[in-house]
Amino acid sequence: MKYYSISEAAALCNIPETTLRYYDKKGLLPLIERDEAGRRMFSETQMALLQTVICLKNTHMPISSIRQYMAWIVEGEATLELRLDMMRKHKQKVLQEIAMLTGYLPAIDEKIDRYLKQLEEKTT
């Protein structure tokens, strides 16, 4: 089984090493293995979990919730419903955020169009 060092993991995920250590400290990377020298070893499984962390972080889930989610994963089957519920709620949040951003696009376009017109008038 291949293991990645923290620098390899960081490079693969395109994220600073310091951030990975910070996530570990915050409990976002449970069950992370260490070698004899105490260095973090990222297994393929860990890399997959890390991808999940990054997905949740990029979709603006707070660190504290990501920690809770990862803790539930470690707990196993008993927390399936909790995780399902959390993901469903999170999906709704993401959809709402997309809707909000999309909803503002016309207002932004309006300003762009107005400035274009005004610039045109200025030069004519």
Place this chain on the structure above:
Amino acid sequence: MKYYSISEAAALCNIPETTLRYYDKKGLLPLIERDEAGRRMFSETQMALLQTVICLKNTHMPISSIRQYMAWIVEGEATLELRLDMMRKHKQKVLQEIAMLTGYLPAIDEKIDRYLKQLEEKTT
């Protein structure tokens, strides 16, 4: 011309008064008028500008950039191109954000589906 007090403005925009004062302090509400007692008076024009501030803030433009944009508005015609450029870039940012969030939806759906299946298996 109708003027709104800070509490009315706050209520209309559904935003705390403290945040409005904070925005003013940060230079996001230029040209705001005051009555004899020093109280802020929001004209219809100010309310429209405030809507713009809220639009930009909700679409994640940093306070410092919003301040720059508002300062350009005050400067007038000479800054039309700068404002146009800023809005175009901002629109691209918003589109990218929408794309990123949308791009993560399948990963979230996958988790939801997986949990649903696992729960089904558990009860069968």
Place this chain on the structure above:
DNA sequence: TGTTGACTTGGACCATGGTTTAACCTTTAT
């Protein structure tokens, strides 16, 4: 007249999400 309610201020405080620092520990290559 006094007190109530809405407003003002500067500055302290807070939460979030990292980033930096300083001192230290292992391998490995020279």
Place this chain on the structure above:
DNA sequence: ATAAAGGTTAAACCATGGTCCAAGTCAACA
């Protein structure tokens, strides 16, 4: 043996976006 490369830690520091507090002003009403 020693230095460079890559890793460790706790704790301090930072930026962002507010939020809260104490002390004061002002207008109106009992």
